[in-house]
Amino acid sequence: MIRFEQVYKRYESQHEALSGLSFELLSGEMAFLTGHSGAGKSTLLKLIALIERSSHGQVIVNNQNLNRLPKWKIPYYRRKIGLVFQDHNLLHDRTVFDNVALPLIIAGENHREIGRRVRAALDKVGLLGKERSLPIALSGGEQQRVGIARAVVNRPPVLLADEPTGNLDPELSREIMYLFEQFNQVGVTVFIASHDQDLINQMSYRHITLQHGKLAENHS
Amino acid sequence: MKLFNIHNYLLRHVQVMLSSLGELWRQPVATTMTLLVIGIALLLPAGLYIILKNVEQVSGEWQQANRISLFLQNEMSDRRGEQLAEQLLTWPDITEASFQSAQQSLNEFREISGLQSLLDTLPNNPLPAVIIIEPEENQPQEATEALLERLAALPEVDLAQLDMQWLQRLRSINETGQRGISILAILLSLSVLLVIGNTIRLAILNRQTEIRVIKLVGGTNAFVRRPFLYTGMWYGLLGGVLAWVTLLISLLIISGPIDDLAALYDSQFKLQWFAGQMLFGLPLCGLLLGVMGAWLAVSRHLSAIEPS
Numbered sequence: 225m226i227r228f229e230q231v232y233k234r235y236e237s238q239h240e241a242l243s244g245l246s247f248e249l250l251s252g253e254m255a256f257l258t259g260h261s262g263a264g265k266s267t268l269l270k271l272i273a274l275i276e277r278s279s280h281g282q283v284i285v286n287n288q289n290l291n292r293l294p295k296w297k298i299p300y301y302r303r304k305i306g307l308v309f310q311d312h313n314l315l316h317d318r319t320v321f322d323n324v325a326l327p328l329i330i331a332g333e334n335h336r337e338i339g340r341r342v343r344a345a346l347d348k349v350g351l352l353g354k355e356r357s358l359p360i361a362l363s364g365g366e367q368q369r370v371g372i373a374r375a376v377v378n379r380p381p382v383l384l385a386d387e388p389t390g391n392l393d394p395e396l397s398r399e400i401m402y403l404f405e406q407f408n409q410v411g412v413t414v415f416i417a418s419h420d421q422d423l424i425n426q427m428s429y430r431h432i433t434l435q436h437g438k439l440a441e442n443h444s
Numbered sequence: 445m446k447l448f449n450i451h452n453y454l455l456r457h458v459q460v461m462l463s464s465l466g467e468l469w470r471q472p473v474a475t476t477m478t479l480l481v482i483g484i485a486l487l488l489p490a491g492l493y494i495i496l497k498n499v500e501q502v503s504g505e506w507q508q509a510n511r512i513s514l515f516l517q518n519e520m521s522d523r524r525g526e527q528l529a530e531q532l533l534t535w536p537d538i539t540e541a542s543f544q545s546a547q548q549s550l551n552e553f554r555e556i557s558g559l560q561s562l563l564d565t566l567p568n569n570p571l572p573a574v575i576i577i578e579p580e581e582n583q584p585q586e587a588t589e590a591l592l593e594r595l596a597a598l599p600e601v602d603l604a605q606l607d608m609q610w611l612q613r614l615r616s617i618n619e620t621g622q623r624g625i626s627i628l629a630i631l632l633s634l635s636v637l638l639v640i641g642n643t644i645r646l647a648i649l650n651r652q653t654e655i656r657v658i659k660l661v662g663g664t665n666a667f668v669r670r671p672f673l674y675t676g677m678w679y680g681l682l683g684g685v686l687a688w689v690t691l692l693i694s695l696l697i698i699s700g701p702i703d704d705l706a707a708l709y710d711s712q713f714k715l716q717w718f719a720g721q722m723l724f725g726l727p728l729c730g731l732l733l734g735v736m737g738a739w740l741a742v743s744r745h746l747s748a749i750e751p752s
Contacts, residue, residue, distance in 0.1 A: 273660075275660075275750075275751050275752065296664075296665075299659070299662045299663055299664040299665075299667075300662065300664075301662075302659075302660065302661065302662040303661070303662035307660055307661070313656075313657050313660065314657075315653070315654055315657060326657070326658065326661055327661040327662060329456070330658065330661060330662055330663045330664075330667055331662070332449060332452045332453060332456060333452070334449070334451075334452050334455075335455075374661065378661075378662075
């Protein structure tokens with residue numbers, strides 16, 4: 225599903241964020257991306273989401289070589305990738321419902337379908353009663369679940385999460401991870417960047433560990 | 445890939461159109477000020493255009509005023525003057541020549557001017573006898589001027605005057621005015637473009653986070669651009685309507701005195717309002733400028749806002 229072949233990412237400051245990275249994530253797999261801060265975890269996820277492009281090497285997602293994807297096709301590509309962020313990236317002047325509905329509105333779904341799918345997604349993350357609330361009225365854990373609902377409402381085959389539990393206490397973090405597991409069980413490829421080693425060790429999934437932009441560890 | 449749904453697409457456009465109108469409605473003070481600037485900028489050239497068209501209409505009333513007045517020497521008898529008029533009628537490039545004696549001129553002047561008592565105090569008639577000549581129509585201006593020269597050279601004639609001259613001056617003033625208004629219209633259109641562009645630029649900066657998030661979840665540039673284009677459209681359209689209403693009110697205020705003035709000059713002149721033309725033209729101009737201004741602002745600033 226996601227394949228990196230000798231990928232390098234160099235910034236203008238000559239800083240090399242990734243160097244010669246190769247790995248593969250199979251369709252329907254769930255994996256953690258770990259490493260110290262600055263090891264290149266975020267950069268790696270940005271390459272998959274096409275927020276940035278690699279300087280060298282191939283990134284292949286869903287049999288599509290991202291280097292060859294023209295700029296105007298990026299929005300359509302991103303609709304097939306669910307993104308979850310540490311700081312949620314919610315719109316604070318819109319209700320929970322409108323936040324989750326955004327990807328569907330962009331995709332041009334009709335009104336009834338939007339209502340149905342937004343409620344299904346909110347139900348899955350346990351926030352069905354909060355659809356009229358503004359994000360600011362929710363706790364950190366709830367806001368993160370809104371972010372997850374928005375990421376999955378479009379039913380993307382790939383779900384990427386960048387430190388999704390970074391601001392949460394261990395119990396809430398465990399709940400969030402449990403949500404990701406559930407999505408993985410219905411066939412979604414899940415890739416989570418996290419430096420929360422305790423949490424990762426509790427769960428028996430593959431680790432991909434980065435060190436100074438290089439692959440340090442890759443095992444189940 | 446799902447089939448492109450035209451119904452949803454149009455519905456989405458209507459939604460964005462209305463929500464961008466709602467956005468303006470929620471900031472009444474800022475919106476009103478912007479609309480006033482746009483309205484005034486559109487009003488000025490439109491108002492000047494109407495004034496110019498009306499002046500053209502006035503000068504058009506004297507379209508037939510291509511006449512030559514021959515003021516005769518003072519000491520000449522009426523008999524001699526009549527003979528001269530008949531003689532001139534035989535010239536091929538003259539279609540009409542009518543003699544008016546000094547006494548007739550005085551009577552006419554007395555009637556028009558209303559200076560009867562003053563004229564009665566004069567010891568003798570200060571006005572000369574005059575022959576009014578209508579040259580052959582449709583002949584070039586040079587020929588008429590050549591005729592004027594020949595007539596002026598006649599010994600009986602004191603002064604030959606082509607009534608056309610002041611009309612030509614008026615027309616060239618009019619022409620100058622038209623050019624001036626065109627330049628003004630272009631400059632003011634440019635200012636409308638810049639005002640709308642700047643307003644949209646601020647709206648874009650205010651919504652940077654939203655734009656970033658929309659792009660992250662797969663929004664195309666067209667999707668991001670759409671609400672701003674509609675905002676620009678509303679600014680232009682409403683500014684145009686505002687300009688039209690203001691124009692009608694201004695015309696209403698000045699039309700009374702102008703009609704009085706025309707009546708005093710015994711003129712058939714009626715102030716033309718061009719209300720229909722302007723009702724169509726002002727909002728349309730506004731709309732085009734609004735969308736253009738928004739487009740310029742959006743294409744300049746949107747590409748800079750990318751998720752990172």
